[in-house]
Amino acid sequence: MSGMGRFHLAVIGVVAAAALVFGPAWATATTTTTTTTTTTRPPRPGVYAPAVSPSTIDNRSGCGHSTSATISTGTTGKVDGVTFRVQVGDRTTSLSASGSGSRWMATLNGSAFGYDSGSGSVRATATGPSGTAESGSTSFTVADCRP
Numbered sequence: 001m002s003g004m005g006r007f008h009l010a011v012i013g014v015v016a017a018a019a020l021v022f023g024p025a026w027a028t029a030t031t032t033t034t035t036t037t038t039t040t041r042p043p044r045p046g047v048y049a050p051a052v053s054p055s056t057i058d059n060r061s062g063c064g065h066s067t068s069a070t071i072s073t074g075t076t077g078k079v080d081g082v083t084f085r086v087q088v089g090d091r092t093t094s095l096s097a098s099g100s101g102s103r104w105m106a107t108l109n110g111s112a113f114g115y116d117s118g119s120g121s122v123r124a125t126a127t128g129p130s131g132t133a134e135s136g137s138t139s140f141t142v143a144d145c146r147p
Contacts, residue, residue, distance in 0.1 A: 045128035046076035050084060052122060052140040057110040059117055063145030071095065072105040073124045073135065079104075081127050088113045088120035088142050097124075110142055117144035 050073040058065040071084050082097035082104040091113050097104035104124070113120075120142055124135040 042078035044130045045079045045126040045133045047126035047135045048074045049136040056141040058145040059110045060145040067110045069108045078128045079126045086122045089116040
């Protein structure tokens with residue numbers, strides 16, 4: 001064999017040996033990462049039937065009863081706001097409650113019903129990020145107070 005042929009054989013032998021020795025180091029490693037995201041919704045709001053105090057009010061002043069009442073309710077879950085829907089006869093009014101957390105209240109004025117009187121009802125609606133909830137109704141009385 002000529003000198004050049006032996007040189008080529010030697011180079012091929014060195015490359016082959018290097019491939020055997022370093023082959024695994026040339027291999028590519030692949031890593032897969034899985035990320036799981038869990039979204040937790042706040043619980044749906046809950047609202048209790050409101051309380052009205054006093055339970056009888058006058059539609060005008062000077063007749064013996066208070067002309068206003070405090071409406072209050074309690075809530076559960078995440079609540080952003082509460083509205084009271086009040087009805088006496090054919091008149092309906094909505095009151096935005098003030099408060100936060102689990103206690104909410106508003107003031108009801110008897111004059112909002114004009115000369116309407118009799119049994120009334122109030123129910124509460126709680127609104128939160130997970131929806132709304134409506135309470136049962138509570139009765140109260142608007143006394144007829146005509147001049």
